[in-house]
Amino acid sequence: MTSAVPDPESAPATASPARRDPAVLVVLGLIVLLVVVALVVVFSRGEPTPLAADTPGGVVQRYATAVLDGDEAAAARYLSAGALADCADTGSYGTSSETNDTRVALVDTVERDSNADVLVRIVRSSGTGPFGASEYESEDSFALVRAGAGWLIDEAPWQLAVCPPTTEGETP
Numbered sequence: 001m002t003s004a005v006p007d008p009e010s011a012p013a014t015a016s017p018a019r020r021d022p023a024v025l026v027v028l029g030l031i032v033l034l035v036v037v038a039l040v041v042v043f044s045r046g047e048p049t050p051l052a053a054d055t056p057g058g059v060v061q062r063y064a065t066a067v068l069d070g071d072e073a074a075a076a077r078y079l080s081a082g083a084l085a086d087c088a089d090t091g092s093y094g095t096s097s098e099t100n101d102t103r104v105a106l107v108d109t110v111e112r113d114s115n116a117d118v119l120v121r122i123v124r125s126s127g128t129g130p131f132g133a134s135e136y137e138s139e140d141s142f143a144l145v146r147a148g149a150g151w152l153i154d155e156a157p158w159q160l161a162v163c164p165p166t167t168e169g170e171t172p
Contacts, residue, residue, distance in 0.1 A: 056116035056144045057109050059151045063142075064104045064120070067160050076164035080145050080152040087163035101125040102159070107139060116144040116151060122159050 051058035059078050066074035076084065107119040123137045140157035156162075 051106075054150045055109075056111055056118050056142075056151050057106055059144060059153060060118045060120065060142050061106070063153055063156070064160055067162055068102060068104070072162045072164040075162045078153050079156075080147065080154045082145075083152075083154050083156070084164075101133075104160070114146045115154075116146075118142040118144065120157070122157060124159065 048061075051061050053059070053062065063075050063078040066072075066078070079087075101124060103123045105121045105123075107121050109119070110117045119139060119141045121137060121139050123135055125133045125135045127134060138159075140159070142153055142157065143155040144151045145154045
């Protein structure tokens, strides 16, 4: 019996540990970092900074928030007597289910001694389809009148118009 000496050529090769390319690790690290930064930015964006309540923009901001929240009583506190008197003619548009998909952005404010105009961009999204949700964007303005040291809305865009109910569910 002869003892066989293994031939180094026929012995199975031991696998060397796989070496990772440092450039791939750097690229993967950068991608992870970008994703984390994007998530922090998205989730740290809170509510918009409230404008001063005694400015035309601040009144419109609070009114639009109340309308989009479906709080007609709160919205009515920002309406002038003239706007409330005209309420029966316009009806309520802003409290429909569509307001859940409405965004309002301040574009410009023109303030004068006794009145002001606040231009806003209104974006309404609706439905879904094969290409995603459809959006309609328009610019419209609020007309405000001075009331003491503050402002009241005399005319609102139809998309955000509300007529708060009176005691028996009627419009004023």
